[in-house]
Amino acid sequence: MGLLVAQLLTGLANAAALFLVASGLSLIFGVTRIVNFAHGSFYMLGAYFGVSLMDHLTGGFGFWTSIVLAGLIVGLIGVVVEILVLRPIYRAPELFQLVATFGVILVIQDLTLMIWGAEDQMGPRAPGLKSVVRIMGEPVPQYDLALIAITPFILFALWWLISRTRVGILVRAATQDREMVGALGVNQSWLFTGVFFLGSTLAGLGGAIQLPKGGADLLMDLNIISAVFVVVVIGGMGSILGAFVASVLISVLNVFGVAYIPQSTLVLMYVVMAVVLLVRPYGLFGREEKAGEHGQVGEPDRPIRPAGTLGKSLVALLIAVLALVPLYGGNFTQVLITDILIFCLFAASLQFMLSVGGLVSFGHAAYFGGGAYAAALLVTYADTPMELAFLFAPLAAGLLAIVFGWFCIRLSGVYFAMLTLAFSQLVWSLVFQWYDVTGGDDGLVNIWPAAWLSGTTAYYYFTLIVGIGGIILLRHITHAPFGYALRATRDSARQAEATGINVKLVQWTAFATAGAMAGLAGGLFVFSKGSVFPNELEISKSFDALIVVFLGGVKTLSGGVVGAAFMESVKDWLTRLEYWRLILGLLIIFVVIIAPEGIVGTLRKAAERVGLRRTEEFMR
Amino acid sequence: MLDVTGLNSFYAKAHILNDLAFKVERGDVVALLGRNGAGKTTTMKSIMQLVRPKSGTVTFEGTEITGQPSHRVARMGIGYVPEERRIFTDLTILENLEVGRQDKREGAPEWTVEALFELFPNLYERRHNRGKAMSGGEQQMLTIARTLMGNPKLLLLDEPSEGIAPVIVEQMAKTILSFKKEGLTVLISEQNLHFARMVADRAVIIEGGEKKFDGTFAELEDHPEIRDAYLSV
Numbered sequence: 033m034g035l036l037v038a039q040l041l042t043g044l045a046n047a048a049a050l051f052l053v054a055s056g057l058s059l060i061f062g063v064t065r066i067v068n069f070a071h072g073s074f075y076m077l078g079a080y081f082g083v084s085l086m087d088h089l090t091g092g093f094g095f096w097t098s099i100v101l102a103g104l105i106v107g108l109i110g111v112v113v114e115i116l117v118l119r120p121i122y123r124a125p126e127l128f129q130l131v132a133t134f135g136v137i138l139v140i141q142d143l144t145l146m147i148w149g150a151e152d153q154m155g156p157r158a159p160g161l162k163s164v165v166r167i168m169g170e171p172v173p174q175y176d177l178a179l180i181a182i183t184p185f186i187l188f189a190l191w192w193l194i195s196r197t198r199v200g201i202l203v204r205a206a207t208q209d210r211e212m213v214g215a216l217g218v219n220q221s222w223l224f225t226g227v228f229f230l231g232s233t234l235a236g237l238g239g240a241i242q243l244p245k246g247g248a249d250l251l252m253d254l255n256i257i258s259a260v261f262v263v264v265v266i267g268g269m270g271s272i273l274g275a276f277v278a279s280v281l282i283s284v285l286n287v288f289g290v291a292y293i294p295q296s297t298l299v300l301m302y303v304v305m306a307v308v309l310l311v312r313p314y315g316l317f318g319r320e321e322k323a324g325e326h327g328q329v330g331e332p333d334r335p336i337r338p339a340g341t342l343g344k345s346l347v348a349l350l351i352a353v354l355a356l357v358p359l360y361g362g363n364f365t366q367v368l369i370t371d372i373l374i375f376c377l378f379a380a381s382l383q384f385m386l387s388v389g390g391l392v393s394f395g396h397a398a399y400f401g402g403g404a405y406a407a408a409l410l411v412t413y414a415d416t417p418m419e420l421a422f423l424f425a426p427l428a429a430g431l432l433a434i435v436f437g438w439f440c441i442r443l444s445g446v447y448f449a450m451l452t453l454a455f456s457q458l459v460w461s462l463v464f465q466w467y468d469v470t471g472g473d474d475g476l477v478n479i480w481p482a483a484w485l486s487g488t489t490a491y492y493y494f495t496l497i498v499g500i501g502g503i504i505l506l507r508h509i510t511h512a513p514f515g516y517a518l519r520a521t522r523d524s525a526r527q528a529e530a531t532g533i534n535v536k537l538v539q540w541t542a543f544a545t546a547g548a549m550a551g552l553a554g555g556l557f558v559f560s561k562g563s564v565f566p567n568e569l570e571i572s573k574s575f576d577a578l579i580v581v582f583l584g585g586v587k588t589l590s591g592g593v594v595g596a597a598f599m600e601s602v603k604d605w606l607t608r609l610e611y612w613r614l615i616l617g618l619l620i621i622f623v624v625i626i627a628p629e630g631i632v633g634t635l636r637k638a639a640e641r642v643g644l645r646r647t648e649e650f651m652r
Numbered sequence: 653m654l655d656v657t658g659l660n661s662f663y664a665k666a667h668i669l670n671d672l673a674f675k676v677e678r679g680d681v682v683a684l685l686g687r688n689g690a691g692k693t694t695t696m697k698s699i700m701q702l703v704r705p706k707s708g709t710v711t712f713e714g715t716e717i718t719g720q721p722s723h724r725v726a727r728m729g730i731g732y733v734p735e736e737r738r739i740f741t742d743l744t745i746l747e748n749l750e751v752g753r754q755d756k757r758e759g760a761p762e763w764t765v766e767a768l769f770e771l772f773p774n775l776y777e778r779r780h781n782r783g784k785a786m787s788g789g790e791q792q793m794l795t796i797a798r799t800l801m802g803n804p805k806l807l808l809l810d811e812p813s814e815g816i817a818p819v820i821v822e823q824m825a826k827t828i829l830s831f832k833k834e835g836l837t838v839l840i841s842e843q844n845l846h847f848a849r850m851v852a853d854r855a856v857i858i859e860g861g862e863k864k865f866d867g868t869f870a871e872l873e874d875h876p877e878i879r880d881a882y883l884s885v
Contacts, residue, residue, distance in 0.1 A: 198750060205740045205751045212738040215700055216752045217726030217802050319742070 034168035039291055041167070043284030045176035045245075048183045049075075051279035052238030053256060054263040055190060055272050056231035062207040062270030063227045066118060066129045067446055070136035072257030074232045078106045078239025079248035080144060083153045086243070092159040103237035110232020114225050120625045122224070126446065127392050131582045132624040134575055137253060138617030145250060146611070152250075155243030175244050182241075183276075190272050203227060207270055254571060258457050262301050265450045266308045268318020277316060298461030302454050306439065309451060313443050336388075336519075336589050338511050354496055358489045366492040367560075372600040373499035374556045375580070376593045380503045381549035382577045383584075383592030388510050389542040390522030391441075394449045395456025396550055396577050398436070401569030402459055403429035403551025404558040408476040409469070418482040422555045429551020430544050432459070437543035441536050444525075453571070460569040475565035479558050495556050502552050503593060509545065510589065518542050583623060585630025594632050653678040653837050654699070654730075654806055659708035661691075661698045661861075668694040669705070670861040676806070676839050681832050683852035684841040687884055691861040692841035693735055696810045699839075700732045701725050712806070729757055731804030735811045735841075737795045739783040746779045748794055752801035760805040761834040768797040771827065789820040796827075807831065809840040813847045825850040845883055857882050 057071045085098035117132050161178050164171035194200040206213045206223055214220045239252070246252075263282055267274025282301055289297040314320050339347065358366060378400050385391040406428030410416040416424070436455040440448055463470045470476065480486060485494050509515050520528040521535045529535050558564045567573065576599075577592075584595025606612045627634050654676040661669040668691050676682045684692050697703040699710050701722045709718050717725050726732065740748050749765055756762045769776035772793040778786070783794065792812055799807065809828070813821045821844075828851045831838060842848040848855065849869050857865035857872075859882045865872065872879060 201743065201747045201750050204743055204747075208740050208742055209738050211702060211722070212734070212740075213751060214722045215702060215726055215732045215734070216798065217723050217754050218751070219721075219723045221721075 034170040037168055038170035038172050039287045040284060041172050041176055041180065043287035044183075044280060045173075045179040046287065047276075047279040047283035048179040049238040049242035049245075050256075050259060050263060050283055051183060051276050052186065052234045052241065054260045054267070054275040054279055055186075056234030056238070057260055058264050058267070058270055058272060058275045059190075059203075059227055059234070060231035061264070061446070063203055063210070064118070064122070064224050065126065065446075066122075066133070067126065067449070068231075069130060069133040069257060070113065070140065070253075071231070071235050071260065072253035072255070073137050073140040074106050074110060074235035075239040075256050075260075076144065076248070076250070076252040077109060077140065078102050078236030079155070079243055079246075079252060080148050080153065080239075081105050081236070082240030082243050083155065083248050084148075086156045090159075095156070095159050099237060099240040099243075102240035103233045106236025106239070107229045107233030110235075111225055111229050113232075114228040117621055117625070118228075119221065119224075121628075124624075124628060125586075127386070127578075127582070127586060128624050128628060130392075130394075130449075131579060132621055134579065135617040135620030135624065138613040138620070141250065141253065142611045142614035142617070148248075150250065153248040155245070155247040158244045161244075179241065187272070187276050194272060199226070258453070258571065259301065261450055261453060262305045264315075265447065265454070266305050266315055268315030269446060270319065271315070271317035274315055274317030295465050295467075298465055299458060302458035302461065305454050306451075306458070309443070309447075310439065314447060336510070351496075351500060354500075355493075358492060363488050366488050368601070368604070370488075370492050370495045370556075370560050372597050373495050374553050374560065375576075375596040375600045377499045377502045377556070378550055378553040379577050379580045379584070379592035379596035380506050381546045381553065383581045383586075383589075384506045384510065384549070385542050385546035386578075386581060387586055387589070387591070388515060388522065389518045389539060389546075391539060391543060391546075392445075392449045393440075393543075393546075393574070394453035394571075394578070395574050396452075396546070397569050397571070397573035398452075398456035398459045399429040399433055399547040399550035400554040400557070400573065400577075401463070401564070401566075402432045402547075403554030404564045404568055405463060405470065405476070405554075406551070407555050408479045408558050408564045411479050412476050418480070418485070418559060422559060425555025425558070426548040426552040429554060430548030432551075433544045433547020434540070437540050437547070441539045441543060453574070456569065456574055457571070460566060460571075463569055464566045470566075473566060475563055477563040479564065480562050481559040485559075491560055495560065498552065498556060502549050506545075506549060507589065514538070514541070579620060583620075583630055585632035585634075587629065588632040588636070591630050591632045595630065598631060653713060654839065655709075655711040656695075656699065657709050657711075659695070659698055659710065660706045661694050661703050662706055663694070663703070668861050669698060669708075671708070672858065672861060672863055673708075674856045674863060674866055676837060678837055679832070679835060680854060681828065681838040681840065681852045682854045682856060683848035684839060684856050684858065685843070685845065685848055685883055686841075686858040687843065687882065690858050690882075692858065693810055694861070695858070696732065696734075696808050696839075696841060699725075699808060700730065702732075726802060726804075727754065729760055729803075729805035730808060731799040731802050731806065732808045733795050733799050733810060733812065735814065737791045739786070739791055739794055739798075741783040744780050744782055745775055745794060748783055748798050749801050752798035754802040757803045757805065760803050761831075761836055762803055763800045765801070768800060771830075772797055787816075789816040792816055792820075792824070804836070806837045806839065809838060811841055811843065813842065813844050821847060843884070845879070 053071065053075050057068060060066060060068050081102040082098055085101055086095060089098050113136055117136060118129065121128050121132060158175045161174040164173050165177060194203060202213060202218055202223055206220060210220050259282065263275060263278040266281065267278035285300055285304060286297055289300045308316065354369065357369060382393065382396045385393060403425035407421040407425040410421040410424055440451045443451055464472055481491055485491050517533050517538050520531065520533055521538050525535050580595035580599045581592040582595065583599065584591030584593065606616065609615065623630065629637060657673045659669050659672040672695060684695060686692050694703055698705045701717065701720055705718060709716055711717065712728055712730060717728065740751060749768065774790055775793055775797060786794065812824055825847060828838060828840070840848065840852060854868055855865065855872055856863060857878065864882050865878050
């Protein structure tokens with residue numbers, strides 16, 4: 033009994049930081065409709081600033097002053113980010129904003145590394161709260177009790193601000209209809225900036241207040257962000273009370289999970305989320321998100337059409353050149369191009385559901401890694417021949433996508449994206465923690481191709497045929513009647529439904545197709561490397577795909593392939609630089625703000641301008 | 653007071669307003685008439701800068717407002733009542749009014765929550781209720797009251813008679829006439845000629861985003877062919 037109470041108290045104490053971060057994210061999302069992936073970075077900055085401040089400000093007063101100051105500094109950094117990065121793109125589609133905040137993550141990571149170095153920082157203990165209290169015989173840190181006492185006050189203060197002050201009323205009104213708030217004479221820009229300041233401050237406070245329990249390190253940002261997303265989605269996007277309840281729920285669950293079923297701690301969180309979303313698709317306290325409620329954003333997409341003769345001949349020429357590569361290129365070139373082709377297929381599969389289907393997935397790595405692991409598991413445990421195991425990769429990934437897709441397509445917009453993220457994290461945590469089967473962090477090794485495909489050149493041709501075949505197949509589907517139906521569901525789900533298209537079925541099929549093709553890429557991947565590790569399932573892998581689709585051009589058909597080819601080619605060179613994240617992050621932000629059409633779109637515009645290419649009928 | 657000249661507005665590629673020009677004098681109630689899709693709402697939104705005109709100017713009290721952000725237009729004293737009403741349904745009636753509140757303005761009638769509740773007693777009874785589950789008429793009253801909280805000099809009313817019961821329409825007409833008495837200038841868009849004639853001094857008729865008629869209702873009586881061509885009676 034005593035142990036149970038002690039664990040419950042630990043859970044409640046852990047909820048404090050999580051709630052601070054989650055409420056900030058929820059608040060920012062509610063008003064600006066921006067899913068701020070960089071929110072975890074603000075949390076990390078709060079911790080680092082806290083450590084530095086506590087070095088100088090000593091004693092109990094200094095400790096708590098440091099926490100507040102760290103929060104305020106991070107709040108100001110949030111304002112800078114809002115003004116420089118987000119303001120120019122408030123009217124852009126949500127994917128653009130998401131990618132921009134991901135750029136911010138990269139920039140903040142490298143800046144933190146530059147300032148504080150790579151070593152983990154120990155968090156100082158809170159003066160006056162260093163010992164433990166015995167509760168029912170069990171030791172409970174005093175600081176935990178302090179956190180438990182503080183959290184309700186923060187909840188109350190936020191509740192009061194939101195429901196009782198003019199600012200709060202404006203914030204709630206803007207959450208519903210920000211254009212109307214503007215038309216009534218409220219300067220939304222400052223309202224947004226204010227909310228961003230408050231949200232970032234809360235994240236910074238969260239980072240600083242957990243210092244005595246956790247310290248500061250460079251992985252904090254991505255570590256907390258998935259937990260925070262789970263909390264916000266369970267609680268309901270935009271709901272402070274929801275963030276509180278869900279923080280407590282997840283934290284307590286985690287503590288008990290660690291104590292009783294240690295292998296499942298990570299999985300547990302995502303299972304709870306999936307269950308909650310099944311029962312309440314918009315979270316415990318969330319409001320239903322109506323499609324189009326916030327207005328059509330951006331220009332309508334330009335129609336896509338099959339490539340003309342010129343385009344087809346150019347692609348044929350490119351394939352011919354690629355086929356001749358082994359004649360003059362060395363091993364290194366062939367391996368590089370193999371990697372590029374695999375990544376291109378992966379990106380093309382994401383682009384298929386994202387650009388053609390309008391289904392923004394944050395968790396596409398689940399199907400890439402899922403396919404790779406499926407094949408690898410068969411080889412490891414059943415000695416399956418490579419050919420069979422390889423075919424199983426797209427099959428397994430497709431099945432996974434059918435199962436997950438069934439849940440996901442019931443939601444739309446941000447909730448859809450969040451659920452795809454949660455499922456991919458579920459797969460990742462399962463692989464990561466189920467050591468006996470998957471080898472956990474050690475991965476699965478010795479997964480080599482059959483004899484007739486071994487050797488760099490043989491596998492190069494195999495990848496060339498399968499990879500390009502897959503990409504062409506996806507393009508073919510896009511121009512087939514199914515592709516037309518899919519685009520119809522993207523442009524107007526209701527109109528499509530009224531025309532007789534089974535919208536959910538079409539979306540589900542697209543989801544499964546994209547998953548299977550990602551699995552195909554995963555199959556190519558695992559046999560080319562001979563091994564697979566959990567990082568192929570990580571969030572950052574999903575983001576890699578999103579970023580290349582974005583760099584290439586979201587609103588084009590070939591953007592993903594071009595972006596992937598570009599990124600994979602420069603990655604080798606780029607990652608050798610010390611601060612490559614900073615450069616990549618700035619590049620991403622630059623593209624989002626200055627050239628949102630991406631590489632393909634920008635080239636196309638340039639070609640139209642100089643008259644190389646006819647302007648589309650519809651654009652005139 | 654309001655001077656619109658050579659206005660061209662687009663939705664994406666669709667040309668909605670075509671060289672539209674008209675004036676609203678201080679103290680007048682002007683009715684903007686036309687069929688569905690004639691461009692009435694776009695005109696309202698273009699004045700409010702919610703739709704950015706491609707060319708042309710909107711001048712308010714001698715200051716050009718084209719290109720200004722909407723909140724600044726509102727702050728200059730133009731109050732906008734949208735056709736879709738756009739109540740904040742998660743907020744109570746009192747909170748809805750608070751969103752619209754601005755400081756009192758020189759040369760404009762001054763409104764308080766109390767005065768508005770006197771004008772719209774229904775709203776007072778439900779002041780702590782949320783904006784959900786209100787009748788069309790109540791929603792319309794709330795939207796107008798919310799905009800009046802900003803103490804505007806010029807009120808833009810987009811199809812106020814749409815979707816509300818005939819009894820309420822009469823009441824609405826009286827209310828608008830009382831605004832005029834208070835010294836408020838009103839631009840009202842309407843399809844309902846009968847209603848427009850009750851409240852307005854002048855009519856501007858548009859069709860396909862172009863002005864087809866500009867004059868008094870007496871002048872309009874002399875040209876039944878205009879009425880027949882551009883209004884559905």
